[in-house]
Amino acid sequence: MTPAHASLRRPRTRSFLMCPPTYFDVRYEINAWMDASIPVDTALAISQWEQLVAAYRAAGHRVELLPASPDLPDEVFAANGATMVDGRVLIARFANVERAAESGVHAAWHATHHGEGADGLIVQPGCVNEAEGDFAVLSDTILAGYGFRTSKAAHRELAAVTGRKVIGLELVDPRFYHLDVALTVLDDESDHIAYYPPAFGAGARRTLERHFPDAIIPTSADAYAFGLNAVSDGYHVFLPVGADQLAGELTNAGYQVVPIDLSELRKGGGSVKCCTQELRYARADKES
Numbered sequence: 001m002t003p004a005h006a007s008l009r010r011p012r013t014r015s016f017l018m019c020p021p022t023y024f025d026v027r028y029e030i031n032a033w034m035d036a037s038i039p040v041d042t043a044l045a046i047s048q049w050e051q052l053v054a055a056y057r058a059a060g061h062r063v064e065l066l067p068a069s070p071d072l073p074d075e076v077f078a079a080n081g082a083t084m085v086d087g088r089v090l091i092a093r094f095a096n097v098e099r100a101a102e103s104g105v106h107a108a109w110h111a112t113h114h115g116e117g118a119d120g121l122i123v124q125p126g127c128v129n130e131a132e133g134d135f136a137v138l139s140d141t142i143l144a145g146y147g148f149r150t151s152k153a154a155h156r157e158l159a160a161v162t163g164r165k166v167i168g169l170e171l172v173d174p175r176f177y178h179l180d181v182a183l184t185v186l187d188d189e190s191d192h193i194a195y196y197p198p199a200f201g202a203g204a205r206r207t208l209e210r211h212f213p214d215a216i217i218p219t220s221a222d223a224y225a226f227g228l229n230a231v232s233d234g235y236h237v238f239l240p241v242g243a244d245q246l247a248g249e250l251t252n253a254g255y256q257v258v259p260i261d262l263s264e265l266r267k268g269g270g271s272v273k274c275c276t277q278e279l280r281y282a283r284a285d286k287e288s
């Protein structure tokens with residue numbers, strides 16, 4: 001089939017916050033993918049992560065770096081640290097004590113790098129939220145997972161901070177413990193998404209079917225290969241390798257797939273999106 005939408009797809013330049021996996025390790029087990037008895041090759045994790053950074057930069061995106069801390073082996077999963085929408089930031093509050101100190105690192109970075117400017121606001125959370133792990137930002141709404149990490153009360157907090165409607169989606173399968181392993185935003189202007197229905201409760205599935213009738217639905221094999229833990233700029237989809245059928249479908253839908261191998265970080269239960277926090281500045285900041 002001719003990629004009917006190909007001419008409509010266009011990349012939009014992004015800013016990302018990432019943290020090198022200098023101290024990445026699996027020292028504890030807080031999700032179904034982690035096995036502390038399997039050794040981690042940190043040097044390999046670093047070189048794979050550097051390739052992701054290089055791929056983002058080659059596509060014209062800006063990458064900012066967080067300092068890595070020896071006591072925080074999961075800090076590479078920067079998507080979990082804060083959610084920035086229109087320059088307003090809700091800092092994370094982690095469900096597990098092992099990651100609790102990461103929120104302070106993110107709060108300090110945001111305070112130092114853009115402060116509380118005209119439209120800016122940096123909010124410390126009252127409730128548990130694991131940021132972009134469970135929050136998917138669309139053109140004017142936000143999809144929000146709950147069930148394993150982020151609390152439903154945090155959805156209300158996010159709505160208050162951003163002024164956006166937040167749509168709650170229940171996650172039911174421990175392999176898909178964060179929304180960003182079960183659903184990915186392909187185009188945040190037209191709100192085109194892909195998601196894996198079995199990861200969601202019946203009510204959430206109905207909500208997704210109603211709102212996103214043209215969503216791409218991957219195979220189980222592609223979902224288990226972390227195919228939904230992708231990052232898209234509206235044209236390039238930075239996609240974990242191994243999600244082969246999904247790669248074909250994305251190509252047919254007019255996207256340019258950029259394959260990314262983060263096999264070592266998968267031992268921590270994460271891939272491309274988990275490593276990437278998007279910095280969505282307010283329009284005025286963006287132009288400066």
Ligand code: ARG
Binds near residue numbers: 074080099132134178
């Ligand atoms: N080991 C980390 C945890 O369980 C992995 C986080 C992955 N991040 C994500 N955005 N899904 O918290």
